Amino acid sequence: MFPPSFQGVPYLNTLEYDDREDFHGGEIIKQDFPVSGPLTDNFNISERKVVEMVVTGKRTVKYKGATYIYVPSTGSWHHTRSIHAGRYIASYLGMDNVTVSYHIAALSYINLMDIYSVQAHGIPRSVCIGVFRLYYSIGEKSTIFKSVHNIVLLPDEYAHAEIRISSFCFMPVAIRSIPKEIPLGIISSVEVILSATINPSSLQVLMWCIGNSLQDPVLTPRTIFLYGEGGEGKSFTISMLEANLPNCIGTLTRDYVGSKRSDIDSVDIERMICNRFVCYGDVNLNQKREMNEGFLKMISGNDTISTPTIVGKLQCAGLFATNHLWFPYPTLTMPWFSRRVVCIRIRKPSADLPKPVESFTDNEILLFVHNCLVIRSRYKYIPVTTEMAIITIFGSRARSYSRGIKFNESASYLNCLAATHSISLLSCIRIPDLIRLFMAMSPQLIIDKNGDNIVMKVRQYNTDGSIITRDIKNRLENDYTINGDGSLLYFKCPKNITIHPWSSWTHNTFISLDYPNQESANIIITKGQLPDGITMSQEGSPFNTSTPIKFILTNNTWMPLNINKDTVLMMAFDKSVAMTIPIQNTVSNDITNDIIAVGSQEVSSLHI
Numbered sequence: 001m002f003p004p005s006f007q008g009v010p011y012l013n014t015l016e017y018d019d020r021e022d023f024h025g026g027e028i029i030k031q032d033f034p035v036s037g038p039l040t041d042n043f044n045i046s047e048r049k050v051v052e053m054v055v056t057g058k059r060t061v062k063y064k065g066a067t068y069i070y071v072p073s074t075g076s077w078h079h080t081r082s083i084h085a086g087r088y089i090a091s092y093l094g095m096d097n098v099t100v101s102y103h104i105a106a107l108s109y110i111n112l113m114d115i116y117s118v119q120a121h122g123i124p125r126s127v128c129i130g131v132f133r134l135y136y137s138i139g140e141k142s143t144i145f146k147s148v149h150n151i152v153l154l155p156d157e158y159a160h161a162e163i164r165i166s167s168f169c170f171m172p173v174a175i176r177s178i179p180k181e182i183p184l185g186i187i188s189s190v191e192v193i194l195s196a197t198i199n200p201s202s203l204q205v206l207m208w209c210i211g212n213s214l215q216d217p218v219l220t221p222r223t224i225f226l227y228g229e230g231g232e233g234k235s236f237t238i239s240m241l242e243a244n245l246p247n248c249i250g251t252l253t254r255d256y257v258g259s260k261r262s263d264i265d266s267v268d269i270e271r272m273i274c275n276r277f278v279c280y281g282d283v284n285l286n287q288k289r290e291m292n293e294g295f296l297k298m299i300s301g302n303d304t305i306s307t308p309t310i311v312g313k314l315q316c317a318g319l320f321a322t323n324h325l326w327f328p329y330p331t332l333t334m335p336w337f338s339r340r341v342v343c344i345r346i347r348k349p350s351a352d353l354p355k356p357v358e359s360f361t362d363n364e365i366l367l368f369v370h371n372c373l374v375i376r377s378r379y380k381y382i383p384v385t386t387e388m389a390i391i392t393i394f395g396s397r398a399r400s401y402s403r404g405i406k407f408n409e410s411a412s413y414l415n416c417l418a419a420t421h422s423i424s425l426l427s428c429i430r431i432p433d434l435i436r437l438f439m440a441m442s443p444q445l446i447i448d449k450n451g452d453n454i455v456m457k458v459r460q461y462n463t464d465g466s467i468i469t470r471d472i473k474n475r476l477e478n479d480y481t482i483n484g485d486g487s488l489l490y491f492k493c494p495k496n497i498t499i500h501p502w503s504s505w506t507h508n509t510f511i512s513l514d515y516p517n518q519e520s521a522n523i524i525i526t527k528g529q530l531p532d533g534i535t536m537s538q539e540g541s542p543f544n545t546s547t548p549i550k551f552i553l554t555n556n557t558w559m560p561l562n563i564n565k566d567t568v569l570m571m572a573f574d575k576s577v578a579m580t581i582p583i584q585n586t587v588s589n590d591i592t593n594d595i596i597a598v599g600s601q602e603v604s605s606l607h608i
Helices: 028-032 038-042 045-056 083-092 107-116 160-167 189-194 200-214 234-244 266-274 293-300 335-340 362-378 386-401 413-427 431-441 473-479
Strands: 060-063 066-071 076-079 126-129 132-138 142-147 181-183 223-227 249-251 277-283 303-306 311-314 317-322 341-345 482-485 488-492 497-499 504-508 521-525 534-539 550-555 561-563 568-574
Touching (some): 045 107, 060 107, 066 107, 076 083, 083 107, 132 362, 142 362, 181 362, 189 200, 189 234, 189 362, 200 317, 200 362, 200 386, 223 293, 234 277, 234 362, 249 266, 266 277, 293 303, 293 317, 293 335, 386 413, 413 431, 497 504, 497 550
Parallel strands (some): 223 317, 277 317
Antiparallel strands (some): 060 066, 126 132, 142 181, 303 311, 488 568, 504 550, 521 568, 534 550
16 A cells, blocks of 8 residues: 555556565664674675675775775785685685685685675875885976875774775785885986887887876776887887886787687786786787777776676786787777877897896886886876877878878978878878877877867977868968869969069968979969069979978069969979879868869878
8 A cells, every 4th residue: 555645656566665664674684784684694604704804804895896805915905806816815714725726716705705895985196016005296306205095994993004905005016115205307227228129209108108007097098019020129128118017017828909809818807907007929910900909999998897707897008019010991990999009119229239137126117117107297198299190090001191291390280281181081081080080099189279270280299290170161261372183283372462563472382392303293383374564483492392382473564463362373293193092082072172282193292
């Protein structure tokens, strides 16, 4: 029978309201949560020991959907499905001589821990080193480290030595030294060694990715691909990182990146859950240069994975080495890929370099970890160059899609715009989609200006070939002085002008052509459309990339003369023959005829 307050209110007719509370009594739930009451009477001795350790001792805790246990022998917290945790739980319960693995022997008790463990408090920006979680503050001259407490609440009575337990230090850099203050500006020994095979900008990106994965809470981890020819030092680089990040890198037993297999060994799953990095030193792509997209998404996607023996969230970075890059097929040229992956070129070290050391002291490791954290804190977004972004997004086709692109630090607006269209045409990716790819990789590659001057241009590096505009139509009349069809380029007057008697008007195009030689192109100064009395001279050779083309129009009469907008001033004919890219299939309708490239022929004829 329903009370009057429920009359006329929709309800499930399969449920009955127990207004007398004589069915369940209303007391069992209160008494048994979390471990008191009649239900605990059925626990055996081992289960009671586990519950006492969890509830009274507070030695297990939940974080991001996974359960961690404090292991005294290591002084840190471990995932309950890890090897360290399984061995400790089995020993704690007196099962040292089990015939199966420690993990399987302790599995039923681990499930009990999952039920009764409490949630950890929020973690501030910090790093786990040794047996402590440390907060770090970067000053003008040094970095100060301070310990973090109370992420795991201790019992009412605890010993002073137990304070470190409350810091919830997991997957730490396993060294004995604990930093207090480290000066800025000191280069670690491993950085000197790695600089022999990695250029400075790439080394900075590598250290940013390491710092990003070492600090908690971890944002989107980056999978690093070291690529180069065989024998150039890829495996050596990985071994150097393993030596300087002890206990943080787990080696996979097989190649999951190059193969399409979906089954993953339970040992590798445990390593992906219990390490900040996973590595494999010899990724072999198939003949189609395809990658296992599902695996790349899984390891860094913060997704929960469940197997019969292990449950946890995956949020680790990848460290892989390959001799060949992937083919940029459509499902790979997506924002998810550019957001997760970065390529770093490995070059062959000089033969006369001395053999580097392979062991490092705690202080050397601390200095390297510190410098990685400083770089991560200095740059909000990964500091990739435009060239690195193009290689990452387009893989094995990066050189073809960026043909004719010249990277320099003083790129003009039109040079960047021409390079953007060139890449869009050759890659068959629309400009808006290309922008999204670069934006997902690093927003600092793009600058957004408000008002009429909506420009996307490289920040900091200011490199040619970057994405520089989202709204081409609004800037067409002011910025475009050339357009073309096929291999023919037209340089036009940008607006209606009036030249006063015996005066000159100068127009700087900020564009220079880069033809291989004079036999590869015809340059025609078109004077037929100019009014009588107007003479035109040109500065800047089409065959000299260092000097932009400049037009000077002079009125040699006693009266003002008008020159209409779109009057053709010069034409350039490209004689070379190259692959044809249909314009109508790669350029959206809103920017048709706004192309400042050579259209369907040799794009490298522009210096961009």
